[in-house]
Amino acid sequence: MPAVKTHFQDLPVALDGIPRLEIAHQRFDVCTLPVNRQLHAWLDRMVGVVDLLPTRDEFGRPFRGWIDRYAVGEFLFADCYTDRITQDRTIARISQDNARSIVFHVFFEAAPGSELEFPGKRTDTALEGGIFAVDLDQPVRFRRKPCRHVTIFLPRDMLREVFPDASALHGRKLSPYLPAVRYLVGRVMSFSAQIPYMTPENAHRTLREIVLLITDAFAEDAGLKGSxxxxxxxxxxxxxxxxxxxxxxxxxxxxxxxxxxxxxxxxxxxxxxxxxxxxxxxxxxxxxxxxxxxxxxxxxxxxxxxxxxxxxxxxxxxxxxxxxxxxxxxxxxxQPGNDLRAAATTIATATAIE
Structure with missing residues (x-):
């Protein structure tokens, strides 16, 4: 999941007092930077709700990474590619921030060898693509192979009708081989290609529909809907x-x-x-x-x-x-400074000095 902030300024208000939707877009790409600065630049920019855990050896290698991030109303939509990377949301970090969104990850391509680890909850979950969900109120470590994927941050309250306890979504995954998942991945890919040209209202309506369809698919898979x-x-x-x-x-x-x-x-x-x-x-x-x-x-x-x-x-x-x-x-x-980003920063600093 891209380590991006999920807090936005209030929406602009029109003269009639009704909030006016806007799309805020940011793009970041390290591909044009010198090789010895690519991973450093990604670490510096992706400070947010997770810690990135590179190894010492990875700092000297080329690193491909780009992200298109769109803030659309209450949603954050991020279309991203990175080489292999490990992301960690620890209980220490959770205790220090107020990020509590639900996050849907949608793979655009196969990523065999990726896995999720849930401290204190379950054993590792192997991933090969499809869609999976994370609750930012719970720890998780994500080891991701090189791939392109989309991350959608959404307020947990909007899922209440289907999942009264949104935390029950944490770690659930939908196989890429399910017909419904193939359809949803196609919808997300189409939306990602079209959003630069969409009106804010149309983008918000379409993204909300996609989120609700994904939620319904999780509910069907859990046996909580459909009969x-x-x-x-x-x-x-x-x-x-x-x-x-x-x-x-x-x-x-x-x-x-x-x-x-x-x-x-x-x-x-x-x-x-x-x-x-x-x-x-x-x-x-x-x-x-x-x-x-x-x-x-x-x-x-x-x-x-x-x-x-x-x-x-x-x-x-x-x-x-x-x-x-x-x-x-x-x-x-x-204790202050009890998250793992300090360790990652130490590795980065030591490598830069060498």
Whole structure:
């Protein structure tokens, strides 16, 4: 996902007081720069919601990268090509910014060997193309092979009718071999070619339609839309999710309690939360994610007290789970400069000096 900022100035207002849509376009290309400056320039320009993690050797090689970025109303649409690159959104960075968009990534071409890693949630997910979704409120690392793709940033609230909890989209992918995905990729490619010549109103209307179609495709793939059975699954999923959120600080919260309280079958619960690694993993993830927020919001509160309040049986259990999920101890998230960009900057500086 391109590391671009997702905050824009207010839309211009016409004389009648109605916001007037505009398209703000920026293009950046490192291809004309000297080879030893290409990756440096990309790192400098792409400061935003993720950290870029190049290796020392990559700084001395040619690096191709260009991006056309369009701000259209509440959306950010970025058409991008890069050579191989690793992007990381850590829990430390999440704790320091307010970027909470949902992001749809649409591959224009195959990119075998690319993969997503979800700290504290699931194992790596191999990618070969198609479409995948990321929630900027959750950590993710994206190792991307050379390819052209589009990234669409959108407000999570606009998905509420289909995914009441937008975080459930995090890490979902749609195979490039599905007919619906091939159609959607074609729509996105066509839009990317036409947007320089479109009126702001037409561009906004078309982009919104594309976003809703992609959302529907994710809902169909998750079995939450398309039939009476899908409606029942959606209602059960929403009830289970709400119950977990409401009782997250209860140390007795467990999958068994959810099943017994809501009268759901264990196979149903398993299928509903299979994408999360199971209901137990979903509960653990939510507790750790809430702990990260509370550690930053309440720096004077003892670490173990936050762990106990979120249902962990001991301080050591909490620390061990937090470190396993996020690669750091709970108290480290409170330290300034705790994200990985510092490490990337150190490598870049050292290479420049050499």
């Amino acid at each position: 009476r059975r899908a409606l029942a699954r959606a209602m059960a999923f929403d009830a289970a999710r709400r119950y977990v959120h409401a009782n997250l600080h209860d140390s007795d919260l467990s999958p068994e309690r959810v099943v017994d309280t809501l009268g759901l079958s264990r196979p149903t619960i398993y299928r509903l939360f299979q994408h999360e690694g199971g209901l137990a993993a979903y509960i653990r993830h939510l507790r750790l994610r809430s702990a990260a927020d509370e550690l930053v919001a309440w720096p004077g509160l003892a670490v173990q007290d936050i762990g106990y309040a979120l249902g962990f049986k001991s301080a050591s259990d909490f620390t061990r789970a937090f470190r396993r999920a996020y690669g750091m101890a709970p108290q480290e998230i409170r």
